[in-house]
Amino acid sequence: MSSERLIYLPLGGAGEIGMNAYVYGYGKPDNERYILVDLGVTFPDMDSTPGVDLILPDITWLKERAERIEAIFITHAHEDHIGAVAHFYNDLNAPVYARVFTANIASRKMSEHGYPAEAVRTVNAWPEKTKAGPFTVGFLPISHSIPESAGLVIDSPSGRVIHTGDFKLDPTPLVGEAFDPELWAAVSKDGVKALVCDSTNVFAPNPGRSELDVGPAITELVSAAPGMVVATTFASNVARVKTLAEAGQRAGRSIVLLGRAMRRMVEASIETGVLTDFPTVISAEAARDVPRENLMLLVTGSQGERRAASAQLARGKYQGLTMKEGDMFLFSSKTIPGNERGVIRIINAFSEMGVDVVDDSSGLYHVSGHANRPDLERMHEIVKPQMLIPMHGEHRHLREHAKLGDAKGLQSVVVVNGMMMDLSGNAPKVVDYIETGRTYLDGSIKIGALDGVVRDRIRLALNGHVVVTVILDEQDEPLGEPWCEIRGISDTGSSRAPLVEVLEEDLGQFLNRANAKTLKDDGKLEESLRRIARQSAQKEIGKKPEVTVVISRMR
Amino acid sequence: MSSERLIYLPLGGAGEIGMNAYVYGYGKPDNERYILVDLGVTFPDMDSTPGVDLILPDITWLKERAERIEAIFITHAHEDHIGAVAHFYNDLNAPVYARVFTANIASRKMSEHGYPAEAVRTVNAWPEKTKAGPFTVGFLPISHSIPESAGLVIDSPSGRVIHTGDFKLDPTPLVGEAFDPELWAAVSKDGVKALVCDSTNVFAPNPGRSELDVGPAITELVSAAPGMVVATTFASNVARVKTLAEAGQRAGRSIVLLGRAMRRMVEASIETGVLTDFPTVISAEAARDVPRENLMLLVTGSQGERRAASAQLARGKYQGLTMKEGDMFLFSSKTIPGNERGVIRIINAFSEMGVDVVDDSSGLYHVSGHANRPDLERMHEIVKPQMLIPMHGEHRHLREHAKLGDAKGLQSVVVVNGMMMDLSGNAPKVVDYIETGRTYLDGSIKIGALDGVVRDRIRLALNGHVVVTVILDEQDEPLGEPWCEIRGISDTGSSRAPLVEVLEEDLGQFLNRANAKTLKDDGKLEESLRRIARQSAQKEIGKKPEVTVVISRMR
Secondary structure: OOOOEEEEEEOOOEOOOOOEEEEEEOOOOOEEEEEOOOOOOOOOOOOOOOOEEEEEEEOOOHHOOOEEEEEEEEEOOHHHOOOOOOOOHHOOOOOOOEEEEHHHHHHHHHHOOOOOHHEEEOOOOOOEEEOOOOOOEEEEEEOOOOOOOOOEEEEEOEEEEOOOOOOOOOOOOOOOOOOOOOHHHHHOOOOEEEEEEEEEEOOOOOOOHHHHHHHHHHHHHHHHHHOOOEOOOOOOOOHHEEEEHHHHHHOOOEEEOOHHHHHHHHHHHHHHHOOOOOOOOHHHHOOOOOOOOHEEEEEEEEEEEEOHHHHHHHHOOEEOEOOOOOOOEOOOOOOOOOOOHHHHHHHHHHHHOEEEEEHHOOOOOOOOOOEEEEEEEHHHHHHHHEEEEEEEHHHHHHHHHHHHHHOOOOOEOOOOOOOEEOOOOOOOEEEEEEEOOEEEEOEEEEOOOOOOOHHHHHHHHHHHHOEEEEEEEOOOOOOOOOEEEOOOOEOOOOOOOHHHHHHHHHHHHHHHHHHHHHOOOOOHHHHHHHHHHHHHHHHHHHOOOEEEEEEEEOO | OOOEEEEEEEEEEEEEEOOEEEEEEOOOOOOOOOEOOOOOOOOOOOOOOOOEEEEEEHHHHOOHHHEEEEEEEEEOHHHHOOOOOOOOOOHHHEEEEEEHHHHHHHHHHHHHOOOOHHHHEEEOOOOEEEEEEEEEEEEEEEEEEOOOEEEEEEEEEOOEEEOOOOEEEOOOOOOOOOOHHHHHHHHOOOOEEEEEOOOOOOOOOOOOOOOHHHHHHHHHHHHOOOOOOOEEEEOOOOHHHHHHHHHHHOOOEEEEOOOHHHHHHHHHHOOOOOOOOOOOOOOOHHOOOOOOHHHHHHHHOOOOOOOOOHHHHHHHHHOOOOOOOOOEEOOOOOOOOOOOHHHHHHHHHHHOOOOOOEOHHOOOOOOOOOHHHHHHHHHHHHHHHHEEEEEEHHHHHHHHHHHHHHHOOOOEEOOOOEEEEEEOOOEEEEEOOOOOOEEEEEEOOEOOOOOOOHHEEEEEEHHOOEEEEEOOOOOOOEEOOOOEEOOOOOOOOOOOOOOHHHHOOOOHHHHOOHHHHHHHHHHHHHHHHHHHHHHHHHHOOOOOOOOEEEEEEOO
């Protein structure tokens, strides 16, 4: 009988940025008790996931073992760590543990889905610990771009694992706890088996800067602005929102929070005591009576999201407020790769209005929430783990992070989604490969990424759609002519005749020639009609559309 | 009778980067004789133009005046300046003038479309001039990231206009002519009415660097690489291709050119004498027998294009060649905003193979082909125009460039696509707004951007498609049940029953209840069936699909 083991299995977040979900297990092989660290989402795009509302990790493997899940621990309240908690609550049915601010956000999500608030249990930071089967877990405060981020100290009979969550080493984060190197060293001093460590900024060569650093530049900028100032950042970056609001206040401006997330995050911060002082805000209605040079709007939509406040202002107005020549729009944020087009669209729209747009190209108005390369090295040195497991990164980040560890003599291993690692021994060992992937929330339904539904939509978008309808009588003879409808295809092709007429002509000729055997056989008939419709379109418009054939028989 | 005037009218490229097409006219109002400067394309994306093959400017206005077009002048052979020449050759039927390298590329395009090579006329650089109606046009050499770029000196009875084309101020461009400030000053010294000037890099604060600067760093990198080296850049950046090849040669590596554009550009450069010495290249077949540490591949696909050599290598192999652990892939290029996802996909695929990817984040392995902010100021100072008209840029670039001119006391004006400017007087004056836009090449057909075809495809991609078929007998009574087919939609919804069955049930119930008036009226019936299908789907899967209704009547 084999002995007990400590396993690590990422189901999301290892090989991608976003959709974090990390399983730890302890026990006899295939009979471990599990905890899950984070349960996040990632966001769809038109390229690969048109029409999808949200992307969740595929947790099939975990669902099949739901009775062995002891608890879910959430490191912080960013969507890519917390966003799927309510979507999978019914499937996993495990208690969710988080610190007060994170728990507040999680509870809001639970209630939106009709689950009881008690589903989420609020815990205090280290040295408080939570027992979860064979594990004992403590929340070790660390700085990030959201209040109350925590690394997890995960103790098991095989030793201590430190799972950093997302982090930076900020001595002055303004909101939430500063990074406390002594505390992290103390927790690590008796030996850490594995450091499972954020990799996002491994390619950033210089030490990270503090949240404190952006205040003076923002204050100067806002004070010098002649018109209305509108600033955007991630709403969850409460420290930044505060810095922006205070800069406005100092410049004698009334502050308006626009966008649901912006108001909700400030609200949650005040409710939970994370934010003790915040400038008075006025409503959008009240703002309409304030001279624009005395206004500062803090808005959602730093990534150019089409429905957010910033994009709506760029298209015209939001809650009765509009931008004008001489106003300023500040991106106190970085554009996440892939979101450039949306952001640039907004900037150009503002440019057309005569609004001056300030972004972070100067490096003055934004700092990252993730540890840069030298900060990662510092973390490695503080924790001195037996093994380093890079997480939260695309493959290139994980690989680079492992190389960084290797270079300093740390035993480092690239582990991607689905690789089950046994951490019990002196060296990490792959013990299984689990099928992982993505689940799409599509309207109100969850569909698998490989179900083919989204692939079909992409094909429709690339090729357009022809619907061919044929009716056959009781003798399997065509009744009338075939009928075509087109969607997303040019009405006319090279012959200048309506495309549907060309298609119907070619399909009709085929039906006239077709023998009884073909006409009797739905499969054969459909196949032939599809082929002819595609060939006919290719000749006429130079591309082959998707074709749906509907055969109706009168028998 | 009003007097003659000089007009400037961008049909593309002013308010966007790409798809350049600038009209100059001289004559009585609405009776001017025209020349067209550049006729380029831009590239589709999944977000806004799924399935489209190429985006061309909408030249309807110009086509309607085709008999008054004297000539088309192409500044250089980048696709966004030359790409639409053959597509519109039949519509405009005007001679195309270009310098030898550009003309070579244009002729290839003409022959691909079955037009005679004589459609393109090769001219020499300044001081040679071409007469075109009221205009005399000379090609003034200037450095850029392709051989033989030229600014145009456009003389009209209203004075001289200098149209820069794309440019940088490179004293050592390696291939093609260096920027010659004395020549530009000499051409400008008798007074320039308008400088129509590239705006691409107006936000880049530091002076541009020379093509010469990247050579040593690339050579060092390639020499130190232990395995095979694969490098990508724009194929048209012949100087860079040469630098890369020479770096490989110095490191004792055999050079292989992969990708059609890469081979074609080097071929055209040698044919036209632009490139006099280039390292010997070997074929992909021959390369298979060379040890990988002695190989350097120069490949297409610096922007992550799915079908290019780089993406194919990332997916597995290209012409029998594969990448392996220990090889290096160099992006000697910048990622154009919007292409990040494709590029990152490739980088991660290489990371999984153990290939080391080097990009330009260090600034060592790439220099831009466009004039930075201080270079633009220098150009303004050399030409000292009466007015500055920024071109080739999104609105934000044009506006910033105009502000830059204004700040130095230059009369500057933002002119976007469709604004017809009269440049005859002392100040530029808007005299008309012309409808402009985009034409999509879709398969073999040109469709208008506002035709709705692509909009329909986007809707299909976002919402999926339901096809409803109903047959009515001679008495307008339903014959059998309604029939549904779905594409790009989940098979089952919240009730767990097949979605088509739920839809058919709801539609059938409606038909049973429907009165004779509705059943007789195709429009009404279709509208009702669509509404019910959408409601039914909304209830079942939480989204409303696109619906096509096919009604067949037996009468």
